[in-house]
Amino acid sequence: MTAPAFDTAPAFDTPLCRLTGVRHPLVQTGMGWVAGPRLVSATAEAGALGVLASATMSTSRLAEAIAEVKRRTDRPFGVNLRADAGDAEERVDLLIRERVAVASFALAPDERLIGRLKDAGVVVIPSVGARRHAEKVAAWGADAVVVQGGEGGGHTGAVATTLLLPQVVDAVDVPVIAAGGFFDGRGLAAALCYGAAGIAMGTRFLLTTDSAVPDAVKRHYLAAATSDTVVTSRVDGMPHRMLRTGLTRAAESAHPLRRLPAALRQAWAFKELTGMSWRRMLADGLALRRNHELPWSSVLLAANAPMLIKAALVDGRPQAGVLPAGQVAGVIDELPSCAELVDRIVGEAAAVLADRAATVRPGPAR
Structure with missing residues (x-):
């Protein structure tokens, strides 16, 4: 895929920019129910890498979403995939056929899947939460890795970005x-100084005017403090950072067996919404159990997450659902467009680095 020409030179020409053909070293992460064609195309038009979230889409809906992004922009974008999904091969075929620039993965793809995508010219960027995972996928041929520290929203680990990033x-x-x-240019400058090729953000892009999340839900995020997120495994069996709501407090106090009937109802609703077969959902559940060593009770609870997130982020019922959120939600207080956000972050980062270069001078040699 030929990278589009831009009218002006990029402020930062990092390996991420050269690898993916984007102008700025910023990535909008593939957030389920949030990262649809509207947000992805707006991010791409702003010069960053937008990533479609496909886990909550059927394969046919994903094909429609890719086509819609292409109608909105001719700039590079990516698609986030679940490597353990029962139809992962079919989705990879779709990305190759549609010449999507980047395939990102929340769970590490195996060496064969990476090879298939790379042979077709698709850039492969898995997300990892530990040094050993980064080493593994790099050895398998991944083109780059996203490393998420514990401050991040959604499924997350326990190690802070400032400790995990330099290790990787x-x-x-x-x-x-x-x-x-x-969330800002200081963060981009710091990441570049650590040796990163760019930064990826979810919550910050969710809180833009280009995000399709209902305005009332965005206001709920904007009202949050940095102490208003919680990491819990009670919703879907895995550590998940989200805003505190009435539902999360109830989940924290309820016995797992009392939550199973609701999980089964949500699984049925998710099946009806996406058109997935029970066979496919069972295969995905088996893969989830194997990859995360979860008990069956947690696998059943995992059916909760997609529909509870939809209740909050799509249906606009934050107290009845789940609001995945990074800790940065507590320091964000406005809703720029993607273009305004990207331009501001890049400009701030350039100014910070220039200022430090001018004011910080080495002392005399000893």
Whole structure:
């Protein structure tokens, strides 16, 4: 895929920009129910890498979403995939056929899947939460990795970005994209100084005017403090950072067996919404159990997450659903467009680095 020409030179020409053909080293992450064609195309038009979230889409809906992004922009974009999904091969075929620039993965794809995509010219960027995972996918041929620290929203780990990022940068020879706790130009400047090739943000892009999340829900995020997120495994069996709501408080106090009937109802609703077969959903559940070593009770609870997130982020019922959120939600207080956000972050980062270069001078040699 030929990278589009831009009218002006990029402020930062990092390995991420050269690898993906984007102008700025910023990535909008593939957030389920949020990262649709509208947000992805607006991000791409702003010169950053927009990533479609496909886990909550059927394969046919994903094909429609890719076509819609292409109608809106001719700039590079990506699609986030679940490597353990029962129809992963079919989705990879779709990306190759549609010449999508980037395939990102929340769970690491195997070496064969990486090879298929790379042979077709698709850039492969898995997300990782540990140094050993980055080393593994880099050895398998991944083109770059997104490393998310514990400050990040959604499924997350326990190690802070400032500790995890330098470990991964030192461990692999591919570009490293930092995620978890980023929202402004100072963060981009810091990540570049750590050796990252760029930053990835979810919550910050969710809170833009180009995001399709209802305005009332956005106001709920804007009202949050940095202490208003919680990491819990009670919703879907895995550590998940989200805003505190009445539902999360109830989930924290309820016995797992009392939550199973609701999980089964949500699984049925998700099946009806996406058109997935029970066979496909069972296969995905088996893969989830195997990859995360979860008990069956947690696998059943995992059916909760997509529909509870939809209740909040699509249906506009934040107290009845789940609001995935990074800790940065507590320091964001306005809703710029993607173009305004990207331009501001890049400008701030350039100014910060220039100012530090001018004011910080080495002392005399000893």
